[in-house]
Amino acid sequence: MTSIDVQDLTKVYGTTRAVDHLTFHVEPGRVTGFLGPNGAGKSTTLRLVLGLDRPTSGTATIGGRAYATLDEPLRHVGALLDAQAAHGARTARDHLRVLAASNRLPERRADEVLEEAGLASVARRRVRTYSLGMRQRLGIAAALLGDPPVVLLDEPSNGLDPEGIIWIRELLRRLAREGRAVLVSSHLMNETASFADHLVVLGRGRLLADMPMREFIDARVQPRVRVRTTDGAALRELLARHGYDAVEGADERWIVHHARVDDIGRLTSGTGVPILELAAEEGTLEQAYLDLTATEAEFAAQTSKTSNQPQEA
């Protein structure tokens, strides 16, 4: 079982601290979502883990070894950093054959991963004829080439069509089930919520959170309950007596903050207040993330604009 260990990692470019004393671990057998606003240091961290950039201080190791000391590293770690990396004049198959040759991987692996990425029919076409989504698929195919126990993907859903989004989601889940350590950076909250088990959140190069996704959401988003009744006044009075604050919405719907369905259901059952609908409004990753980054984001204006919109679960 191979894990990624980032220990007190720091990278300074001129006067900018792109990564600032960052420590976290990526465990095998689960998908770790790597979140943070633009410029938070996600891509820099991935480059440091891959030994492409040199850290100012600290270490990043894979299974206890620095990436640069790995023999035939594609067999240990697969990475997608930039979908534009494949040369436009080469065919997808040749791009993968070149990579396979350097790590003594059999040429049939190129065909296997192209099949897996749904590119088998266009394998002999030049990459410059590919759409962004197809290039993403090729980059992911390249990451899987050496059947590695560790997979790092930077924004893999970029440019994918709806079918591609479902494909990547299921692929990530499967890779984790197979016991691999999977680290996926993303801007897309709903997308990340659909595949991540664990979250590592960065802001301005520093670690803001490193915890299971469910825990992260529950800690940041207050639970709410939606109640529909024909007797709003009675409901409000009842809830107020028990210390709940109910706010009227449209169509006789009431939103009860800081409450769980179990509590509200029990309360109302014996009182004769007619309840037509009772539902929990689960917190979303997006709400939790925006709550966290509202204070931390470098691009605060952009973030607050989205967080002011109604948060419907």
Add this chain to the structure above:
Amino acid sequence: MPFTPVLHSEWLKIRTLRSLVVGLAAVVLVTAAFSAIAGLDASSDESSGEDFDPLFSAFFGVSFGQIAAIAFGAQAVSSEFQGGALRVSLAAVPHRGRWFAAKATAIGVPALAVGLVTGFVSLAVGKAVLGDQASGLSAAEGLRGAVGCGVYLALMALLAAGLTALLRSGVATLSILIPFLLIVSFVVGGVSGGVADFLPDKAGQVVFHETSDGALGPWSGLAVTALWAAAALAAGAWSVRRRDA
């Protein structure tokens, strides 16, 4: 990490880019074509006197063929500096020194092979066009010129490759080297002697003359060109090893 698979990978990179293969073919065609033109010009010129050099006439096209060789060396390296390709390459081969050595080998060996073909084709074309005027050209001189042509073109390709790795741009490399070869060298070459003899192209091209009156002979001239190429490669290797990818 052994060297052979890395070299195999770099060789595949060159083979799978059509523009690089075309570039190598252009070295042969351009050199032979310009040598033929030079020969035709010389053979129609009845007044060519004692100082006519049939060897230089046969290899006249190298001055133009070397542009194709330089473009090949620069392009083979510059493709790594487009769209994050270098990151993919170095993630596959993190031993950067070994990676760059493989890259240089995959450029130098085909450039040498194509350069030798160029040499013999150019010699044959030159002699055929010159006819009687090539009678003074000995077999040994012709062989020296052809082998020298292979070595010279390979060294110029490597010079461009090293410079491209240092500058991280093929465009920058070509916009330095091409004006240098076509203009600076011609102008400075006119006032031959002294430092100008030690320029990478002037030194290496002594091998294409029947007699040399400068400080350098045919092989010592190529050795000077080799030093220039080695310096460029060393600077390129330093850049690849030291800088963030």
